[in-house]
Each structure stands twice: as structure tokens, then as C-alpha cells.
Amino acid sequence: MTRIAFIGLGIMGSPMAVHLQQGGHQVTGHNLDPSRTQPLVDAGAAAPTIADAVDGAEVVAVMVPDSPDVQDVLLGEHGVFAHAKPGTLVIDFSSIRPDVTVDLAKAAQHKGIRLLDAPVSGGEAGALNGALSIMVGGSEADFAEACPIFDLVGRTVVHVGSNGAGQTVKAANQLIVAANIEALAEAVVFLEAYDVDLTAALDVLGGGLAGSAVLEQKRGNMTSGDFTPGFRIDLHHKDLGIVTSAAREAGVVVPLGGALAQLMAAARANGDGDLDHSALLRGVRRLSGRSLG
Amino acid sequence: MTRIAFIGLGIMGSPMAVHLQQGGHQVTGHNLDPSRTQPLVDAGAAAPTIADAVDGAEVVAVMVPDSPDVQDVLLGEHGVFAHAKPGTLVIDFSSIRPDVTVDLAKAAQHKGIRLLDAPVSGGEAGALNGALSIMVGGSEADFAEACPIFDLVGRTVVHVGSNGAGQTVKAANQLIVAANIEALAEAVVFLEAYDVDLTAALDVLGGGLAGSAVLEQKRGNMTSGDFTPGFRIDLHHKDLGIVTSAAREAGVVVPLGGALAQLMAAARANGDGDLDHSALLRGVRRLSGRSLG
Amino acid sequence: MTRIAFIGLGIMGSPMAVHLQQGGHQVTGHNLDPSRTQPLVDAGAAAPTIADAVDGAEVVAVMVPDSPDVQDVLLGEHGVFAHAKPGTLVIDFSSIRPDVTVDLAKAAQHKGIRLLDAPVSGGEAGALNGALSIMVGGSEADFAEACPIFDLVGRTVVHVGSNGAGQTVKAANQLIVAANIEALAEAVVFLEAYDVDLTAALDVLGGGLAGSAVLEQKRGNMTSGDFTPGFRIDLHHKDLGIVTSAAREAGVVVPLGGALAQLMAAARANGDGDLDHSALLRGVRRLSGRSLG
Amino acid sequence: MTRIAFIGLGIMGSPMAVHLQQGGHQVTGHNLDPSRTQPLVDAGAAAPTIADAVDGAEVVAVMVPDSPDVQDVLLGEHGVFAHAKPGTLVIDFSSIRPDVTVDLAKAAQHKGIRLLDAPVSGGEAGALNGALSIMVGGSEADFAEACPIFDLVGRTVVHVGSNGAGQTVKAANQLIVAANIEALAEAVVFLEAYDVDLTAALDVLGGGLAGSAVLEQKRGNMTSGDFTPGFRIDLHHKDLGIVTSAAREAGVVVPLGGALAQLMAAARANGDGDLDHSALLRGVRRLSGRSLG
Structure with missing residues (x-):
């Protein structure tokens, strides 16, 4: 005790x-x-x-x-x-x-x-x-x-x-997760635009090298449009700020990290801060001039 | 028969x-x-x-x-x-x-x-x-x-x-896989720069929301520096050309896809076309002025 | 004759x-x-x-x-x-x-x-x-x-x-012009957000190393919100397609070119294809969740 | 007095x-x-x-x-x-x-x-x-x-x-200047790859909408390869850190700013911190696998 x-x-x-x-x-x-x-x-x-x-x-x-x-x-x-x-x-x-x-x-x-x-x-x-x-x-x-x-x-x-290594690994985690969500979101809007059977497509994507915990756990949010968190955009925004500043501090160049920080900031600026981070999908739809569904 | x-x-x-x-x-x-x-x-x-x-x-x-x-x-x-x-x-x-x-x-x-x-x-x-x-x-x-x-x-x-839907899904697959590899590569160089225990870090990353088939199957290439293909940079470069042009054709905006196409092209331009696509790691190291290991 | x-x-x-x-x-x-x-x-x-x-x-x-x-x-x-x-x-x-x-x-x-x-x-x-x-x-x-x-x-x-060199230079021209417009647009929204005197700011920017033909000729569109072309987003979109594919063909990596192609595509996807290319400003405002003015 | x-x-x-x-x-x-x-x-x-x-x-x-x-x-x-x-x-x-x-x-x-x-x-x-x-x-x-x-x-x-508005405008200035230099650098490497007459090309580019103070003042550095500062990469790197963090603070999304911050960081990480900022050209050459000249 x-x-x-x-x-x-x-x-x-x-x-x-x-x-x-x-x-x-x-x-x-x-x-x-x-x-x-x-x-x-x-x-x-x-x-x-x-x-x-x-x-x-x-x-x-x-x-x-x-x-x-x-x-x-x-x-x-x-x-x-x-x-x-x-x-x-x-x-x-x-x-x-x-x-x-x-x-x-x-x-x-x-x-x-x-x-x-x-x-x-x-x-x-x-x-x-x-x-x-x-x-x-x-x-x-x-x-x-x-x-x-x-x-x-x-x-x-x-x-x-x-000390600090735990935070560094967490930052790396948040970079990878953000990349996975954004890539999945771009893929989903791309597949929608081509009228592909989305459920079938996500099944086959999940079974191969594109498979991930994000695809498994977040595909439901993306197909249903229910972005109840989960993990909020606002917090992921904070975390990507940590990623980019820590990378900068260490002289590590993170082109994807930099791009993701902007995209997460756009989600927040458009009022999605309280939604689950899978709501990055809404950002891709906005950029592509598509209905938020 | x-x-x-x-x-x-x-x-x-x-x-x-x-x-x-x-x-x-x-x-x-x-x-x-x-x-x-x-x-x-x-x-x-x-x-x-x-x-x-x-x-x-x-x-x-x-x-x-x-x-x-x-x-x-x-x-x-x-x-x-x-x-x-x-x-x-x-x-x-x-x-x-x-x-x-x-x-x-x-x-x-x-x-x-x-x-x-x-x-x-x-x-x-x-x-x-x-x-x-x-x-x-x-x-x-x-x-x-x-x-x-x-x-x-x-x-x-x-x-x-x-017809065409199979190719569309394959293109989406290649977008997601490229994003996963690049994000993992940026994370690896970031973790190296902070002298984190990389094996332990990848273990814990793989166990959570950052887990993916790419992390599982490609971490070995990244930690060993052995980039025997597998799937060649040259082919993934071709595929990202398909992704960006098909997205463009459909009016879908893919900021990550666009960035990845440039990064894959850089890998190829630096002579890594015949290496496994996990060699995107070498690109992050080059950008960050680090030894290719 | x-x-x-x-x-x-x-x-x-x-x-x-x-x-x-x-x-x-x-x-x-x-x-x-x-x-x-x-x-x-x-x-x-x-x-x-x-x-x-x-x-x-x-x-x-x-x-x-x-x-x-x-x-x-x-x-x-x-x-x-x-x-x-x-x-x-x-x-x-x-x-x-x-x-x-x-x-x-x-x-x-x-x-x-x-x-x-x-x-x-x-x-x-x-x-x-x-x-x-x-x-x-x-x-x-x-x-x-x-x-x-x-x-x-x-x-x-x-x-x-x-033959072809004329077109190559024109492509380079369109890359530079797009970068100038987008950078100016990001700067304008940034200055607006900080309630800076925009006219005074553009005057001083134009007088130094940030000065350009774009700043001089397009600042009026941006401050008035009148995006009568001039040169249409749709045509600049076509041109950035030429830039990225020609660069790709030649093995030249153009990270800014790649990003600009996506941003111009977003402008088009949001219905701004018939506006002057200075309407990239509207894209920055959209990303930033701000009124299109 | x-x-x-x-x-x-x-x-x-x-x-x-x-x-x-x-x-x-x-x-x-x-x-x-x-x-x-x-x-x-x-x-x-x-x-x-x-x-x-x-x-x-x-x-x-x-x-x-x-x-x-x-x-x-x-x-x-x-x-x-x-x-x-x-x-x-x-x-x-x-x-x-x-x-x-x-x-x-x-x-x-x-x-x-x-x-x-x-x-x-x-x-x-x-x-x-x-x-x-x-x-x-x-x-x-x-x-x-x-x-x-x-x-x-x-x-x-x-x-x-x-108070602060001066610094805000200076940040905007540095964003625009960085975009101009990087775009010019990408254009130069692109033109080189196509064996265009670079002097003639820069003349005609400078005479039109692509003209800028950067093109005028920095083309010499780029064609000669003499990157004596001028204004150092290290300082511009500091300034782009200001740009991205101030934009983030204000909820302004700056995709080009974010990309430029990474590219400037890459220049610095590759040992070019003491060179003139026009040495972004060397970064484009590195990405494209070309001789630094």
C-alpha cells in the first residue's frame, strides 16, 4: 500500500x-x-x-x-x-x-x-x-x-x-497518429470522389500495408460523421506545437510534421477544436469544396 | 480447370x-x-x-x-x-x-x-x-x-x-503507406536526435494508436539500415504520381499527398530509387544534415 | 508587310x-x-x-x-x-x-x-x-x-x-508568381489578425526586400476584395500542373511548387476558378476560419 | 541635438x-x-x-x-x-x-x-x-x-x-522574402535542369509579374554561387520561427510559412547557417540530388 x-x-x-x-x-x-x-x-x-x-x-x-x-x-x-x-x-x-x-x-x-x-x-x-x-x-x-x-x-x-524521453516519445506518437489520420482522411475523400464502395475499400486497405490502429479505430468516425471525442483536435494541436518546436530545437527537419501542424491549426480555426482528431476529415472536405456530410 | x-x-x-x-x-x-x-x-x-x-x-x-x-x-x-x-x-x-x-x-x-x-x-x-x-x-x-x-x-x-475502382483504392493505399513510412521516418530521426532508446520507443509506439503494419514491417529496415526491397522507391514514386494526378482530376485536395510526392521524388533524385520505400528515412536524415548511418 | x-x-x-x-x-x-x-x-x-x-x-x-x-x-x-x-x-x-x-x-x-x-x-x-x-x-x-x-x-x-525553353521559363514564371501571391495572402491575413494598419504595412513591405510586382499589382485586389480577373485561378491551376509534372519529369524537387499546386486546386475546388489568382487570399481566410470579407 | x-x-x-x-x-x-x-x-x-x-x-x-x-x-x-x-x-x-x-x-x-x-x-x-x-x-x-x-x-x-505591430510587419516581411527566395531557387534549378539560358530567363522573369526585389538582388548570388551574407540563414531561421509561432498564436494558417520554416531549418541543419539566405538554392539542389555547384 x-x-x-x-x-x-x-x-x-x-x-x-x-x-x-x-x-x-x-x-x-x-x-x-x-x-x-x-x-x-x-x-x-x-x-x-x-x-x-x-x-x-x-x-x-x-x-x-x-x-x-x-x-x-x-x-x-x-x-x-x-x-x-x-x-x-x-x-x-x-x-x-x-x-x-x-x-x-x-x-x-x-x-x-x-x-x-x-x-x-x-x-x-x-x-x-x-x-x-x-x-x-x-x-x-x-x-x-x-x-x-x-x-x-x-x-x-x-x-x-x-527525463524528457517519455515526452519525446509521446511527441513522436502524436506525429505518427496525426499523419495516419490525415492520410486516411485524404484517402477517404479521394475514394468518395470516385464513388468507390468505401466500406469495401477500407476493409481491403486495413488488411494490407496500409493497415493501422488509426484505420481500425477511426474509420467509424469518418464514415458516420460522428466526431465525439475521443481525443480532441485542441489537444492534438497543442501536441503538434510540441512536435514542431522540439524538432526545431534538435535540428530535425519534419516536413510532414510541419504540414500537419498547419492542417490541425486549420481544423481548430474552423471551430472543430472540441471534436475528435479524426475530424481532420472535415478539413480535407473543406479544402476540396465538398459538403461536410 | x-x-x-x-x-x-x-x-x-x-x-x-x-x-x-x-x-x-x-x-x-x-x-x-x-x-x-x-x-x-x-x-x-x-x-x-x-x-x-x-x-x-x-x-x-x-x-x-x-x-x-x-x-x-x-x-x-x-x-x-x-x-x-x-x-x-x-x-x-x-x-x-x-x-x-x-x-x-x-x-x-x-x-x-x-x-x-x-x-x-x-x-x-x-x-x-x-x-x-x-x-x-x-x-x-x-x-x-x-x-x-x-x-x-x-x-x-x-x-x-x-472498372477503375480497384486502381483508385490502390492509389489510396499507396498514399496511406507513404504517409506512414514518412511519419515513422521523421519520428525515428526525432527520437535519435533526443537519444531515446529507439527499440523501446518503437515498442510502445507500436502498441498504441500509432501502431500500424508499416511500423511493424518496416521498423527493421529503419533500425538496421538495410533497405533491400520489398517495394522500390521508383515504383512508389510512380504511384504517388498517380495519386496526385487522380486527385487533381477529381478536384480532391491532398496536401499530404502533394508533400509526399515531393519527398519520394527527392529520394529518387538522390539515387535511392532501387531501395525499399522505407528508405524515405534517408531523406529525413539528409534534410536534417545527419549521417545516413 | x-x-x-x-x-x-x-x-x-x-x-x-x-x-x-x-x-x-x-x-x-x-x-x-x-x-x-x-x-x-x-x-x-x-x-x-x-x-x-x-x-x-x-x-x-x-x-x-x-x-x-x-x-x-x-x-x-x-x-x-x-x-x-x-x-x-x-x-x-x-x-x-x-x-x-x-x-x-x-x-x-x-x-x-x-x-x-x-x-x-x-x-x-x-x-x-x-x-x-x-x-x-x-x-x-x-x-x-x-x-x-x-x-x-x-x-x-x-x-x-x-524549342520548349519558352514554355519552361513560363512554367518557372507561374511558380514564382503563385508563390508571391500565396505568401502575400498569408502575410495579409496574418497582419489583419494582429490589427496592423494594412495600408501602411504594405507600403513598407513594398519598399524593401519583400517588394515585388505581385505586391504592387495585386495588393489592390486583396485590400478591396475585388477579384475580377486579370488572370484566372483556373488557368494558374493548369499552369501549376505543368510546373509539377515538368519538374517531376526532370527530377527536380519543388516543395513549394507542390504545396502551391494543392492550394490553387483548393481555390478552384471552392468555386473560385473564375476569379483572379490573387483570390488565393480567400483560401488563406478559409483555412483560418475567417470571413471572406 | x-x-x-x-x-x-x-x-x-x-x-x-x-x-x-x-x-x-x-x-x-x-x-x-x-x-x-x-x-x-x-x-x-x-x-x-x-x-x-x-x-x-x-x-x-x-x-x-x-x-x-x-x-x-x-x-x-x-x-x-x-x-x-x-x-x-x-x-x-x-x-x-x-x-x-x-x-x-x-x-x-x-x-x-x-x-x-x-x-x-x-x-x-x-x-x-x-x-x-x-x-x-x-x-x-x-x-x-x-x-x-x-x-x-x-x-x-x-x-x-x-506596440508589437512593427514586429508583426517584420515577421510578414520575412515570410514573403523567404517565399520569394525559395520560389526563385526552385525556378532556377528547374531551368537548369532543362538547359535553359538562365541569364536570359531571369531577365524576362524579372520584367514581368514574377519580378521582385529578391530576384533583382539575389539572382547574382544564385548564378555565381557566392553566398556571402547579406542576411544569414540562421537569422532567417529565427525569424520564420517567429512567423509560425505568431501565426499559430493568432489562429492564422500559413501553409507556405510552415513549409518554408522546414526548408530554412534544413539549410541550417546542413551547415549553411552562416550563408546568405539565398543559399536556399543549395537546399533545392540537395533535394534534387544535384551538385551544389
């Missing part, structure tokens, strides 16, 4: 915290917006402040939207680093800029606190089913210590390098 | 013809370059001319590289349409321009000949194992008649529409 | 033919659509068929929209090559594919006919004012002979190489 | 400071790297610290490379805002992020200091000849007051809006 503070009880964090509690740990949740905290309150524990949540915790889990959120939660005057005891293990499940993670890890070290970056893939379904993919950056020892916790929320858990 | 002429006994056509023969059919092969014909000669039958091959055939299978090749084989003075008897079923396994297929189907109809476009996906391995994906355009009746033949060489066989 | 047949009396061809006549030449016009022929009829001469127009002509000028049109006019059963006498000098002012021009030049040679490709830049205003830029491909001798004619319709007349 | 402190005596700042002095002002220069300060020392005045330079100054001019440099110079412990007297007018000639300028203007206001952002275009030649284009953001009154100073270093001086 580990005492765990869980900061950020949103769509992802909430079910993850429940899994940790059901796994036998003593979980104290905290959320900036208290309206989300109900599930954990019902399940037994929630704290009104980060200080209260962190008090006595051996592990602090964080799952918030973006780099500035994590910075606030960890570095803020009333934040985790101000209240956690030395030796605490902070697991940041958020998807943020690798360079911010590196800086946070240095700040943690100054306080005698340990940090793992552990962004996840798999969406709400993965969180609900404890079936996330988790890409972990940090020390081997901290990773080993955290594995029992990761195993309660994830199915594929991989240690990919030192 | 069907009498089948098989025109085009290259890397793909040769094993396909053998499968048809082993399936109990009487196969007469023909190849423009006679050096390739040996396997079928050994197996029992090869013809010196298209006229000889087609003589008495109920089905004529064609597997040649590009649109002009199919036009020569079918429309040429000594070609299939000049010698095949009315009612013959021509199955064109080649990957060519959809509009050329449509024209060929019209020309066939004038001769009382039936045509199916049946481009395949799966590469040399798929041809050797009789495990190709086959996307078929043409009439329902002709498709039904050809199914026993398709089943000898393919695993996923789908009728996707009228 | 030279006897000149002028085939193609559209927006461009009509004033050009008048200039030639006013220059002292005997001009016989012909237009496929006879409704356009009135100006020349009024001015004194028009012929009902190509054969009639070409009869007795020393020079045949052609100004039609696209490659197939020129092929019809020159190679058709009732076309120029069938009726012109050996030694005739054909000047093709149309903007078409360089490889088509090369083929036409060969066909001309077989007939003992001489061909210059002489595409123009400068639009309707240039044609009206006899102030076109003319990029000429063909032999030095033929160019020298044609110069007095070119000087009646053009201000900048340059011999750039052998 | 105004007492002016000039911070940043590099390739641009040094001749600008001399122009101000020759215009009758009392100029005290300062440079972080003292080796550059010699011209002003010779001319009469240079200060060892910002504090000394600013002491008694009515105007503080700043010309340093990037956003963090300006932040250091203005906000640093020993910086301008710490030592300038209330009422001082700070003119920032540097090209930096518009949002940083906006923040700096707010910080200035807290100190009772006035700020104009006044980035320039025209390069070393413009600075030497007092012929820069200057795009100014800030209050009307401050602009009016600064005009006599601007007129000593600039030829086109335009007030484009409130």
Missing part, C-alpha cells in the same frame, strides 16, 4: 485515480476545478488543496493538460515541490514539452524530489480500462519502483530513457 | 503464376524479357509471344509495371485484344492510372472482352505466400467468376466498384 | 492580333468560337476555317488555352500543319507543357514547318498595351526573323533556348 | 550609430562584445556598461539579435529599465517576437519609460547607406518624436500600429 496524491481528476485522471485506489493504494485526489472531484470523494478521499493532498504522500501523480499547468502544479507557491517531503516520487502523466520536463526534473532534484515523465496514449477508453500505453522517462531505479503503479493503469509500459 | 495466359513474369507475376498452376489451372506464361520466364518453363509452359500465350486462353492475367506497359500489352498490334477471343476475361493485376483502366475497359468492351482491374498489395512476400490483398474493379459477375482465381493468390479479396 | 494568320482570338489573342495589323501586317484571324472574331472582322479580316486563315500565310500565330487545344489546332485533320505551306513560321503564344511543345516542334519539322514557342506574361493589360513579356524557344534564326512581330506585342522579348 | 545611447554595435547597429552621430546627435555606444565598439570609439564615444551608456540619455536605441537578447538588455539587473530615467524613449530596432515586444512595452510603462518597436529591413547595405525600411509600432506621439532619428537611418519609415 502506497500513499498517493493524484493531482488532476479530469477525463483521464479520474479513472486512473480510481484504478490506483482499487489496486489497494490510499489515494488522495485534488482537482483545481472541484466539480470534477466527486468520483474520488465518493470513493473515499479528496483534498481541498495541493498541500493537503501531498501531505504524507509517497507518490504524487499529475495529469493536467499542458506545460504551464504542470509548471503551476509543481513549481507554484502552493505547489507540489513546496510541500512534498524529500524523497517523494512525482509521476507526471501529462503530455508536455520535453524541455519543460527536463527543467522540472532539475528543479525536483534541487528539492531532493524524484520525477518520472510518463505521458500516456490510449485516450479515455484506455484510462477507463487500465489499458494505457505509458512511455516513461527518468532513472531506472525510479521506473522500477513505479512499475506496480503503472501496471494498474497501463498495459504497455516502457522505460524509454532519461 | 481454366486455361490462363499470364503476361508479366517478374518478381510478383512469377510466383503468382506458379500459384495458379499449382491450383490446378493450365497456365501459359509470357514475359517480354524471356530471362524471367524460366520458373514457368520449368513448371511446364511458357509462350514466346502474347499471341501464343493467349491462344485458347479463357483468362488472361497481366502483371506489368506501369500504365504504358499495360497499354502495350493489351492494345498493341501484337497484343492481347488483337488475339484474345471474345468473352475472354482479362485480369489486370498491375497498378496503373485509374483513368487508363477506364479507357482500357471501354476498348475491351468493343472487342467483346471483359476486364477486371485487380491491383494488389502485399509485395513479394504476399505474392510468394499467396497472401496478397486484391482490390477489384469491374462487374459483379466477372468478379464472381474470377474469385476462385483470386483466392489462389490473395488472402483479402474485395470487390470495390466498377 | 507579312501575311499572318492568327488562331485564337480570346481576351489575349484579340488585342494582339489588332496590334499586328496596326503594325502594318495583313492579319487573317480565326477563332473556334466565332463570336469572338468580331474585332478582327471589323478591322478587316477573319476566316471561317483554319485552312482559310492559313492559306497564303507566312506566319501563323496561335493563342489558345491549353496543350490539347494547341495539339488540335496544329495537328488536327483540318489543322495548321495540314494546310500550311513548307517554310511557314508558326509562333505559339499559348502556355502549354514543354514536352508537348518539343513533340510539336518535331512534327513541324517533318512538314518543313518552323515553330517557335513564345508564351507571354503580362495578362490582358499587357496584351492591350502591347507590353507583354515574351519568352521564346526555338532556333536563333527563327527568333531573329520573328522579332519585328514580337516587338509589336511585347516589351520584354527574350530568346531563352531551343 | 539628442543624447542617444546605442546598445548593440554589430553589423547593423554600428553603421546606424555612426549615421545618428553624423546627424548631429551625441551618441554613446555600448556593445556586450567590446571588440565591435571600435568604430564608435574612433568616432568619439563608447561606454563600458549599459548603465554608463544610458546615463543622461534621452533616447536609447537597441539593435541585438533575438528576443532573449532584448530582454536581457532591457529587463536585466544591469539593464536599460534599471538605469534609464523616466520619460526616456527606447527604440528597439531588433527583430523579435511580437508578444515579447508587447510584454516589454508593458514593463516599460511601469517604469515611466516609452518604447517603440522599430525593426528594419534592408540588410547591411541599407544600414551603411542609411536606407533602411523601418516598421514602427508604438504611440503616434512617440513615433512623431522619433521620426528625425529614423530619417537618419531609414528611407521608408512607416508607423504601422501600436
